[in-house]
Amino acid sequence: MDKETKLFQLTAHIIMTLLTVLALVPILLLVISSFTDNDTLLRNGYSFFPSKLSNSAYTYLFDQGDVIFRAYGISFFVTIVGTTLSVIITTLISYPLARNDLPGKNVLSFFVFFTLLFNGGLVPTYLMYTGVFGIKNSIWALIVPGLLMNAFNVLLVRSYFVTGVPTEILEAARIDGASEFTTFRRVAVPMAKPIIATVALFVGIMYWNDWNNGYIYLTTRTDLFSIQNLLNRMIQNIQFLSSNSSSVSNVQEGLAQIPSATVRMAIAVTGILPIVVVYPFIQGNFVKGITLGGVKG
Amino acid sequence: MEKVATKKTGLKKITSYMPLYLMMLPGLLYLFINNYLPMAGLVVAFKNYNARKGIFGSDWVGFENFKYLFKTTDGWVITRNTILYNFAFIVINTVLAVLVAILLSELTAKFRTKIYQSVILLPFLISSVIVSYLVFAFMSAESGFLNNTVLPALGLEPIAWYNEPKYWPIILIVVSAWKTVGYNCIIYLATIVGIDRGYYEAASLEGAGKLQQIWHITLPLLKPVIILLTMLALGRIFYSDFGLFYQVPQNQGALYSTTNTIDTYVYRGLLQLGNISMSSAAGLYQSVVGFILVLGSNLWVRRLDKNSAIF
Numbered sequence: 045m046d047k048e049t050k051l052f053q054l055t056a057h058i059i060m061t062l063l064t065v066l067a068l069v070p071i072l073l074l075v076i077s078s079f080t081d082n083d084t085l086l087r088n089g090y091s092f093f094p095s096k097l098s099n100s101a102y103t104y105l106f107d108q109g110d111v112i113f114r115a116y117g118i119s120f121f122v123t124i125v126g127t128t129l130s131v132i133i134t135t136l137i138s139y140p141l142a143r144n145d146l147p148g149k150n151v152l153s154f155f156v157f158f159t160l161l162f163n164g165g166l167v168p169t170y171l172m173y174t175g176v177f178g179i180k181n182s183i184w185a186l187i188v189p190g191l192l193m194n195a196f197n198v199l200l201v202r203s204y205f206v207t208g209v210p211t212e213i214l215e216a217a218r219i220d221g222a223s224e225f226t227t228f229r230r231v232a233v234p235m236a237k238p239i240i241a242t243v244a245l246f247v248g249i250m251y252w253n254d255w256n257n258g259y260i261y262l263t264t265r266t267d268l269f270s271i272q273n274l275l276n277r278m279i280q281n282i283q284f285l286s287s288n289s290s291s292v293s294n295v296q297e298g299l300a301q302i303p304s305a306t307v308r309m310a311i312a313v314t315g316i317l318p319i320v321v322v323y324p325f326i327q328g329n330f331v332k333g334i335t336l337g338g339v340k341g
Numbered sequence: 342m343e344k345v346a347t348k349k350t351g352l353k354k355i356t357s358y359m360p361l362y363l364m365m366l367p368g369l370l371y372l373f374i375n376n377y378l379p380m381a382g383l384v385v386a387f388k389n390y391n392a393r394k395g396i397f398g399s400d401w402v403g404f405e406n407f408k409y410l411f412k413t414t415d416g417w418v419i420t421r422n423t424i425l426y427n428f429a430f431i432v433i434n435t436v437l438a439v440l441v442a443i444l445l446s447e448l449t450a451k452f453r454t455k456i457y458q459s460v461i462l463l464p465f466l467i468s469s470v471i472v473s474y475l476v477f478a479f480m481s482a483e484s485g486f487l488n489n490t491v492l493p494a495l496g497l498e499p500i501a502w503y504n505e506p507k508y509w510p511i512i513l514i515v516v517s518a519w520k521t522v523g524y525n526c527i528i529y530l531a532t533i534v535g536i537d538r539g540y541y542e543a544a545s546l547e548g549a550g551k552l553q554q555i556w557h558i559t560l561p562l563l564k565p566v567i568i569l570l571t572m573l574a575l576g577r578i579f580y581s582d583f584g585l586f587y588q589v590p591q592n593q594g595a596l597y598s599t600t601n602t603i604d605t606y607v608y609r610g611l612l613q614l615g616n617i618s619m620s621s622a623a624g625l626y627q628s629v630v631g632f633i634l635v636l637g638s639n640l641w642v643r644r645l646d647k648n649s650a651i652f
Contacts, residue, residue, distance in 0.1 A: 049551060177374075255584075
């Protein structure tokens with residue numbers, strides 16, 4: 045290696061190390077503050093080197109955490125059910141659109157992809173879901189509005205069926221007497237596994253991180269709150285308390301007892317935990333998915 | 342055999358494709374309900390919405406809602422904020438993402454490169470609610486890290502961050518970069534990895550240094566991708582990352598002058614102020630201008646690279 049290359053490598057490593065640290069620092073502060081003694085945090089503020097550590101936030105979660113465990117359960121339920129349904133619907137609608145011989149294919153494609161261009165927006169959607177379909181304050185509010193939110197996933201899977209599953213193979217299956225459904229299930233889907241896994245990841249992360257639908261549609265059923273909705277409600281309450289400290293009694297029942305600062309941070313840590321745990325396993329697929337989808341993204 | 346198949350009558354042909362149409366049914370139904378039905382509800386923008394009379398029973402008011410939206414400063418402030426933030430995000434996040442992608446591609450230590458890449462992608466996976474917790478840990482007036490540790494160390498007075506709109510453009514730009522650069526750089530990285538190594542070897546033989554190679558080979562070959570992604574982002578310039586603008590400033594009224602965008606305005610109008618007509622006027626304004634911009638940018642993308650256009 046010549047001198048210039050060495051210097052370049054060194055500089056690049058320094059810059060990248062710096063950026064990596066910057067990416068981690070906020071998350072680190074969150075984790076450390078969840079292990080900080082509550083009084084120390086209130087007195088000295090959030091710190092990377094707190095004078096007193098404590099795991100009391102986590103023992104509190106385990107001892108009194110009914111609300112939190114429930115929210116955790118809802119998050120997992122919504123993520124699993126929502127992702128499964130979404131992947132099934134997406135794959136089912138993508139496969140026929142990839143078939144060049146399908147009569148009416150252009151009209152149907154337009155029907156699907158026009159939704160990427162133009163939408164009714166929040167207000168009409170909200171009025172329809174609450175007024176016509178009555179999903180307000182039901183668990184479906186957390187699942188239904190996100191099912192096919194992005195026709196872009198359809199685009200991804202369709203392109204994969206077009207390029208990754210040769211027509212000859214599908215025809216061979218049909219000549220062997222397989223029905224359309226069997227061909228789809230036994231031949232096309234197994235071949236499209238990589239893209240289906242990628243879409244499942246995107247959708248799964250979207251469901252896990254979604255706070256918006258619960259915030260809009262769950263107005264009275266706080267027992268259906270996911271972990272993100274719970275966190276959202278708690279941060280609102282901090283703001284509420286700091287701006288109206290005289291009217292603490294107004295804070296919503298059930299969450300009336302505001303957990304201490306460190307407990308809030310501990311809940312936030314548990315909200316990130318599942319993603320961090322699965323991250324090493326999904327990272328490869330995730331990167332592939334972004335690369336595939338990126339240019340069209 | 343094939344000839345016979347194509348000679349089927351129209352009806353028979355449709356029947357043989359029945360299973361395929363059946364497969365599409367759930368998705369088509371869903372899109373109809375979730376995406377097409379609400380389009381009819383857009384008429385609310387031209388009505389004085391009354392919950393008792395419903396969407397179609399409410400009285401028509403023509404363009405009154407729009408007139409009112411732009412008579413107050415709201416309409417202009419949210420338009421300005423949405424567009425300026427998106428411009429800043431496009432420029433800053435693109436420059437950073439390209440820089441990071443180039444650095445990652447040039448590094449020879451594979452294991453460490455993998456770690457860098459994994460860590461900078463991580464923020465992208467964190468929900469905006471939790472991001473707002475992270476920001477709060479830094480910015481809180483009483484216990485935030487900045488007010489308790491950083492500012493005293495610099496001999497500065499504490500700042501009530503959540504009451505000072507002037508700091509928020511910088512804060513939001515930093516948060517956006519933190520959250521998205523890892524994600525954006527992957528697309529550029531994939532392009533760089535695809536570049537023929539022969540170019541670099543030839544340049545190296547000619548005596549070109551690393552920086553010259555980056556300037557004369559990597560950047561020019563990245564240019565089409567950069568232009569493409571920028572144009573697609575321009576098409577979305579009327580839409581903002583709702584979580585970022587709503588959660589991170591924690592919906593603080595004092596900050597609206599620099600944090601309110603069309604998306605947050607529509608949201609608050611609907612759910613907090615109950616001003617449904619005004620909110621849907623802003624929503625329709627966004628949908629229509631957004632539609633034109635998406636269509637326009639897609640035409641441009643198509644001109645540049647036919648395969649990359651969505652339509």
